[in-house]
Amino acid sequence: MCHFLAALLPLLASLTIVSAQGTACSSTNPCSSDAPCCSEYGFCGSGNFCLGGCNPLASNSLTSCMPMPVCQDANHTFSDNSRILPNATDFDGNATKYDWVVDKGNIINTNSSGGALGMVLTESNGGTRLSSTRYVHYGTITARVKTGRWGGVVTAFITMSNIKDEIDWEFPGAQTTQGQTNFFWQGFIPQTTNGETEKGLSDTYDDYHDYTIDWQPASLAWSIDGNTVRTVQASTTKNGSVTEFPSTPSRIQLSLWPAGINGTASGTVQWAGGMIDWNDPDYTSAGNQFQAYISSVSVKCADPTPVGNMSSYVYGSNSSTSTPNITLSSASTLLEGGAASTPSISTSLAKKIGIIAAVALFALIISALLVRACLQRRRRKARASQTTAPGFGGQTYSSLKDSTVNLADTHVPDLDYGGNQYPPAPPAYGGQQPYNSAPQYGGGRPPYGSQQEQFRRY
Ligand SMILES: *[C@@H]1O[C@H](CO)[C@@H](O)[C@H](O)[C@H]1NC(C)=O
Ligand SMILES: *[C@@H]1O[C@H](CO)[C@@H](O)[C@H](O)[C@H]1NC(C)=O
Ligand SMILES: *[C@@H]1O[C@H](CO)[C@@H](O)[C@H](O)[C@H]1NC(C)=O
Ligand SMILES: *[C@@H]1O[C@H](CO)[C@@H](O)[C@H](O)[C@H]1NC(C)=O
Ligand SMILES: *[C@@H]1O[C@H](CO)[C@@H](O)[C@H](O)[C@H]1NC(C)=O
Ligand SMILES: *[C@@H]1O[C@H](CO)[C@@H](O)[C@H](O)[C@H]1NC(C)=O
Ligand SMILES: *[C@@H]1O[C@H](CO)[C@@H](O)[C@H](O)[C@H]1NC(C)=O
Numbered sequence: 001m002c003h004f005l006a007a008l009l010p011l012l013a014s015l016t017i018v019s020a021q022g023t024a025c026s027s028t029n030p031c032s033s034d035a036p037c038c039s040e041y042g043f044c045g046s047g048n049f050c051l052g053g054c055n056p057l058a059s060n061s062l063t064s065c066m067p068m069p070v071c072q073d074a075n076h077t078f079s080d081n082s083r084i085l086p087n088a089t090d091f092d093g094n095a096t097k098y099d100w101v102v103d104k105g106n107i108i109n110t111n112s113s114g115g116a117l118g119m120v121l122t123e124s125n126g127g128t129r130l131s132s133t134r135y136v137h138y139g140t141i142t143a144r145v146k147t148g149r150w151g152g153v154v155t156a157f158i159t160m161s162n163i164k165d166e167i168d169w170e171f172p173g174a175q176t177t178q179g180q181t182n183f184f185w186q187g188f189i190p191q192t193t194n195g196e197t198e199k200g201l202s203d204t205y206d207d208y209h210d211y212t213i214d215w216q217p218a219s220l221a222w223s224i225d226g227n228t229v230r231t232v233q234a235s236t237t238k239n240g241s242v243t244e245f246p247s248t249p250s251r252i253q254l255s256l257w258p259a260g261i262n263g264t265a266s267g268t269v270q271w272a273g274g275m276i277d278w279n280d281p282d283y284t285s286a287g288n289q290f291q292a293y294i295s296s297v298s299v300k301c302a303d304p305t306p307v308g309n310m311s312s313y314v315y316g317s318n319s320s321t322s323t324p325n326i327t328l329s330s331a332s333t334l335l336e337g338g339a340a341s342t343p344s345i346s347t348s349l350a351k352k353i354g355i356i357a358a359v360a361l362f363a364l365i366i367s368a369l370l371v372r373a374c375l376q377r378r379r380r381k382a383r384a385s386q387t388t389a390p391g392f393g394g395q396t397y398s399s400l401k402d403s404t405v406n407l408a409d410t411h412v413p414d415l416d417y418g419g420n421q422y423p424p425a426p427p428a429y430g431g432q433q434p435y436n437s438a439p440q441y442g443g444g445r446p447p448y449g450s451q452q453e454q455f456r457r458y
């Protein structure tokens with residue numbers, strides 16, 4: 001019995017390797033080769049995990065994430081929603097087919113005056129976020145937006161790179177005469193904040209305004225209806241030898257999200273104008289929905305080197321965390337064979353994997369306990385006859401503890417697969433593990449340094 005178990009133990013331990021799919025990842029803890037891609041939400045996987053938002057610096061290798069579709073000049077006008085894929089999980093990397101994916105939430109189209117995209121926030125949907133399928137590696141992006149006007153609700157138009165370079169236009173809460181501009185370098189919150197409030201707008205809820213992010217290699221400018229309201233020179237963002245200025249290909253993201261709900265950091269709630277009033281007449285009269293509208297998003301690319309016939313951006317082999325090397329490539333952005341045969345874990349497969357992992361772990365624990373009991377018995381016997389005891393008992397036990405931790409990581413979120421609200425139940429966007437209880441809409445921090453402590457980067 002003891003011998004049999006000792007042989008079984010490594011086998012079971014290897015079975016729990018399936019827990020690599022769905023384990024948390026970061027640049028100091030990158031993904032293993034069997035689940036190589038670190039998703040936007042910070043979990044390892046393959047297939048879909050390797051598309052938009054996949055972080056090369058936290059993935060198995062710099063080439064684990066799929067090449068990113070190159071920038072293309074366009075004016076997206078939303079006369080209907082046919083260019084928007086309603087569920088990002090179904091995306092196969094074909095940016096010719098869709099301009100946008102819905103990462104979470106629900107969209108509508110006004111179907112009037114040429115149409116407009118409506119982003120929906122309900123008490124249960126947790127808000128809506130869309131991402132462009134193409135990346136911009138410098139460029140001028142203008143969104144024509146009607147924002148929300150409700151305490152606790154944030155409307156946002158941002159750019160976000162896979163390593164979390166970010167440029168924001170954000171409209172928190174009930175304030176309809178101002179917008180906030182902000183930028184981040186690789187998700188880093190600087191000591192002196194980069195945020196700024198732009199005041200004196202005419203009603204941002206009733207009126208469409210053109211909000212522009214003009215992102216160039218050496219400077220960044222924000223404008224409203226063609227008037228520049230803020231400019232930042234890259235050279236002024238130097239911190240020692242590192243220029244803390246966005247420099248990596250970014251997706252455009254549009255969102256309407258609930259900051260004023262339980263579970264949000266109190267400072268963020270304050271910044272967004274308090275808790276959301278779900279009895280607001282705007283909400284109830286629209287059939288229990290808040291909506292914000294986008295009537296167009298125009299993109300003028302400003303790549304540092306001409307794109308020519310290249311199809312994708314890739315992080316170059318000489319990437320470092322301070323200055324990643326971006327190069328153009330002709331490599332396909334499509335998951336192998338397209339959507340139908342993507343290796344991404346489906347919900348049911350993910351559940352199966354979770355169950356297998358759970359069963360394997362359970363068996364592993366039981367047998368490890370038995371082995372330990374065996375060893376202790378042997379040890380006692382050995383002690384009784386000789387003075388030396390076998391030395392590997394402790395080791396086995398500690399590696400077992402490690403896999404318990406991994407499985408807990410994988411497994412608790414599994415319960416939320418298919419879920420669509422958070423908090424308290426975070427959604428499993430893209431069949432992925434919910435990241436954490438905080439929304440990932442970018443921004444979400446007040447522009448004032450003094451409060452910084454309360455706003456941990458999500
Ligand atoms: C994009 O299209 C809209 C609607 O036709 C138009 O009003 C706007 O000027 C266009 N933007 C650019 C930059 O061409
Ligand atoms: C408006 O457009 C959406 C698709 O974008 C469609 O589902 C909906 O039925 C349309 N509504 C009307 C009233 O035509
Ligand atoms: C990508 O989408 C376009 C437009 O729908 C289609 O023509 C093309 O065949 C697709 N490419 C692949 C490889 O599926
Ligand atoms: C400069 O970089 C250091 C080290 O990364 C960081 O601790 C510090 O906060 C940065 N300074 C500012 C002003 O952002
Ligand atoms: C939010 O928290 C408050 C205070 O803790 C509580 O009274 C309220 O019921 C909570 N609301 C929800 C929707 O959980
Ligand atoms: C892409 O452009 C390069 C240089 O401009 C050219 O040599 C190459 O043949 C082109 N490739 C295709 C597939 O058109
Ligand atoms: C960037 O990466 C490419 C491809 O990996 C490499 O050929 C090029 O030399 C690198 N550029 C720099 C400046 O390191």
Ligand SMILES: *[C@@H]1O[C@H](CO)[C@@H](O)[C@H](O)[C@H]1NC(C)=O
Pocket residue numbers: 318
């Ligand atoms: C990577 O690039 C940096 C700066 O461009 C350079 O100092 C370094 O030698 C390069 N490393 C390799 C391995 O090419």
Ligand SMILES: *[C@@H]1O[C@H](CO)[C@@H](O)[C@H](O)[C@H]1NC(C)=O
Pocket residue numbers: 087088089090105347417418419420430431
């Ligand atoms: C998106 O698709 C995935 C996988 O098919 C599914 O689990 C999820 O519920 C879908 N999300 C929405 C909002 O429909």
